[in-house]
Amino acid sequence: QLLSVVDNLERAIGSATDALEETSLLEGVKLTHKELLKLFESFSVKPVEAENQPFDPNFHQAVTHAQNNDVPDNTVTDVLQKGYLLHDRLLRPAMVVVSKRVETQTQEPTEEE
Known part of the structure; x- marks a missing residue:
């Protein structure tokens, strides 16, 4: 179920990166995405x-x-x-x-x- 959350975060990052410069909101989404990927890695x-x-x-x-x-x-x-x-x-x-x-x-x- 968490895979769809990561998919949506990646879509949000892709859309925001294309449309906007770095903002604190985009930075927060990227950090959340990074933390989820670390969690995935800890569970192999x-x-x-x-x-x-x-x-x-x-x-x-x-x-x-x-x-x-x-x-x-x-x-x-x-x-x-x-x-x-x-x-x-x-x-x-x-x-x-x-x-x-x-x-x-x-x-x-x-x-x-």
Whole structure:
């Protein structure tokens, strides 16, 4: 149940960081987030590494594919929601966007060419 609290704190930090400069309210939210992550660590709850990693269905839940030739096929390009492990056991998979190579179509010459 605390995972959703951390998710909401991360969304609040992301929104405030994009819109505002550092304020005491934002600083307080960041400190609260940091303390929750320390609490998780003390109970062996760790985030799943996903960004720029090969897609692993054991730890990642693919939400969508994004065409991208800049990274290898089936690479996690974006994390929509962090996943977490408890003592190396999956609590929640990371919801991710996975790369898909752009198919280049070669045109066959027509009889006129």
